[in-house]
Amino acid sequence: MAFPTLIRNLCRHKSVAVSLVVIVTVVCLAVLAPWVAPHDPNMQYFEGLTMEGAPLPPNEKFLLGTDLLGRDLLSRLIYGAQTSLIIGVVANGIAIFIGTLVGVCAGFLRGWTGAVLMRLTDLMMAFPALLLAIALAAILQPSIWIVALVIAMVNWVQVARVVYSETIAIASREFIAVERTLGASSFRILFSHLLPHLLPTILVWATLGISTTVLLEATLSFLGVGVQPPTPSWGNIIFESQTYFTSAVWLVLFPGLSIVLLALSFNLVGDALRDELDPSLKGRG
Amino acid sequence: MPIYLLRRLGYAVLILLGVSFITYLLLYMIPADPARQLAGRSATADTVANIRAQLGLDLPFYQQYFNYLTNLLQGDLGRSYIQRTEVSTLIMSRLRPTIELMAWGISFELIIGVSLGMLAALKRNTAIDRFLMALSFVGVSSPHFIASMLFLYLFAVNLDWFPLGGYGEFQHVLLPALTLGLLGSGWYSRMVRSSMIEVLQQDYIRTARAKGLTRARVLFRHVLPNAIIPVIPMIGIDIGIFIGGLVVVESVFGWPGLGQLAWQAIQRVDIPVIVGVTMVSAVAIVIANLIADLLVPLADPRIALDKS
Numbered sequence: 001m002a003f004p005t006l007i008r009n010l011c012r013h014k015s016v017a018v019s020l021v022v023i024v025t026v027v028c029l030a031v032l033a034p035w036v037a038p039h040d041p042n043m044q045y046f047e048g049l050t051m052e053g054a055p056l057p058p059n060e061k062f063l064l065g066t067d068l069l070g071r072d073l074l075s076r077l078i079y080g081a082q083t084s085l086i087i088g089v090v091a092n093g094i095a096i097f098i099g100t101l102v103g104v105c106a107g108f109l110r111g112w113t114g115a116v117l118m119r120l121t122d123l124m125m126a127f128p129a130l131l132l133a134i135a136l137a138a139i140l141q142p143s144i145w146i147v148a149l150v151i152a153m154v155n156w157v158q159v160a161r162v163v164y165s166e167t168i169a170i171a172s173r174e175f176i177a178v179e180r181t182l183g184a185s186s187f188r189i190l191f192s193h194l195l196p197h198l199l200p201t202i203l204v205w206a207t208l209g210i211s212t213t214v215l216l217e218a219t220l221s222f223l224g225v226g227v228q229p230p231t232p233s234w235g236n237i238i239f240e241s242q243t244y245f246t247s248a249v250w251l252v253l254f255p256g257l258s259i260v261l262l263a264l265s266f267n268l269v270g271d272a273l274r275d276e277l278d279p280s281l282k283g284r285g
Numbered sequence: 286m287p288i289y290l291l292r293r294l295g296y297a298v299l300i301l302l303g304v305s306f307i308t309y310l311l312l313y314m315i316p317a318d319p320a321r322q323l324a325g326r327s328a329t330a331d332t333v334a335n336i337r338a339q340l341g342l343d344l345p346f347y348q349q350y351f352n353y354l355t356n357l358l359q360g361d362l363g364r365s366y367i368q369r370t371e372v373s374t375l376i377m378s379r380l381r382p383t384i385e386l387m388a389w390g391i392s393f394e395l396i397i398g399v400s401l402g403m404l405a406a407l408k409r410n411t412a413i414d415r416f417l418m419a420l421s422f423v424g425v426s427s428p429h430f431i432a433s434m435l436f437l438y439l440f441a442v443n444l445d446w447f448p449l450g451g452y453g454e455f456q457h458v459l460l461p462a463l464t465l466g467l468l469g470s471g472w473y474s475r476m477v478r479s480s481m482i483e484v485l486q487q488d489y490i491r492t493a494r495a496k497g498l499t500r501a502r503v504l505f506r507h508v509l510p511n512a513i514i515p516v517i518p519m520i521g522i523d524i525g526i527f528i529g530g531l532v533v534v535e536s537v538f539g540w541p542g543l544g545q546l547a548w549q550a551i552q553r554v555d556i557p558v559i560v561g562v563t564m565v566s567a568v569a570i571v572i573a574n575l576i577a578d579l580l581v582p583l584a585d586p587r588i589a590l591d592k593s
Contacts (some may be wrong), residue, residue: 256435
């Protein structure tokens with residue numbers, strides 16, 4: 001399906017169209033952060049605190065209010081979008097790569113290799129994923145790249161399992177058998193037949209995976225083992241201000257809404273993509 | 286059946302062995318030096334070496350893992366670096382609150398998820414259906430910590446319906462359990478909706494209707510029991526995610542359970558406790574999956590045991 005048609009079909013649902021707008025907006029804000037952010041995200045404004053030293057609620061100068069150190073919340077949110085998206089892309093990219101590699105190998109080679117690889121995913125499924133991620137991040141002295149790596153280590157399993165069953169389904173179709181009889185090498189079958197057919201599945205899981213990644217990063221940062229201040233991330237903004245959240249609820253509300261909105265958008269687009277790209281689902285639901 | 290059960294049990298043991306190995310590798314081997322951490326900054330090289338020998342950290346890797354495993358099999362999870370007590374004692378003291386919270390949380394998850402999924406399927410392609418499905422997506426897109434904090438702010442601080450946190454009475458468990466239930470219910474309601482739509486199109490449902498059964502009887506006797514089958518393995522898969530949610534929700538609500546214990550241990554890099562909680566969670570996940578796999582063929586005789 002051509003890309004413009006795909007986008008047009010996706011936009012038939014209003015919620016998906018809105019989600020796409022949200023995603024594009026967040027990406028633009030993150031890329032253009034130095035130009036669109038109204039203030040320096042790390043500048044501690046003297047006038048950003050009340051006389052008693054409390055953070056300011058939303059006002060004309062600081063549109064979404066200020067945090068405990070008198071920094072502009074809106075600017076920190078805009079720079080925080082960079083963090084979320086970088087981790088979303090890097091962690092999810094690694095997870096998709098490992099997951100696809102394991103899934104394709106296991107599904108294509110079958111036999112011993114396949115069995116061992118799939119038992120490995122069974123093993124990973126028995127781990128309390130978040131607990132493992134938190135423990136690893138805490139021990140490894142978190143940085144943005146460690147966080148991305150930890151998230152990828154937890155998230156590849158789901159991808160591997162889906163790609164595995166999809167690979168088996170495709171490999172048993174007639175056109176693969178025909179290719180084999182025509183003398184195509186395994187290599188050729190893998191790269192010019194199997195992978196192109198896997199692409200829709202991978203695309204769907206890549207989209208859904210960004211949502212999982214954004215949530216996981218936010219949770220790790222909220223627990224203080226994710227992205228470390230002063231680098232702003234939506235999760236650590238809440239982490240920094242959690243003790244004051246009853247008196248300064250905007251410090252939890254706005255970053256919280258940002259996280260939910262972005263994760264929700266990727267979920268909705270991923271779900272619509274699945275409906276669109278998987279013909280077997282057409283006409284159902 | 287007995288052969289299948291034995292095979293599955295054997296497999297479960299293998300999985301747990303694998304989990305113990307990876308956990309050990311990641312948590313005891315990667316961190317720089319537990320002995321140095323334990324000794325503190327000002328300790329001399331001698332003291333550190335002593336502690337290292339005491340903990341058996343000077344042995345070769347396979348021997349260390351073997352010792353750890355034999356202890357594990359005897360229920361000995363080691364001693365906490367910080368609290369100077371047996372890890373197993375710490376875990377036992379936290380088990381009850383966690384099981385309580387889990388039971389309530391999963392119940393809410395199922396009650397909310399199944400009833401909303403049913404409603405959506407019955408009102409398929411209407412505004413109600415679309416609203417409920419959008420809601421389920423919001424649920425699964427919200428991290429536990431945000432929901433916990435906002436619920437706490439709204440229902441405990443502002444409306445004063447619930448206590449701010451703590452443990453003991455039923456009202457204490459309600460808000461954290463509802464948080465877990467509301468967020469987790471999204472997957473269930475989507476699953477129930479789609480499986481119910483499939484069941485509603487079956488011939489036997491048309492037959493049931495044609496022979497004049499009441500709507501309620503068709504729904505609860507014929508549709509629901511069939512539509513609910515895919516939910517069973519989902520509970521098994523969900524346990525792992527649920528335990529992750531527990532860590533966060535327990536920390537925010539001050540619930541004295543395993544999640545909070547794990548979180549405190551993580552903050553102080555108290556590795557034996559982290560490993561202990563991870564192992565206990567893995568056992569819970571494996572058992573839950575095993576039970577779910579055994580229950581599915583009981584609920585649906587068409588699914589044979591050996592195929593899975």
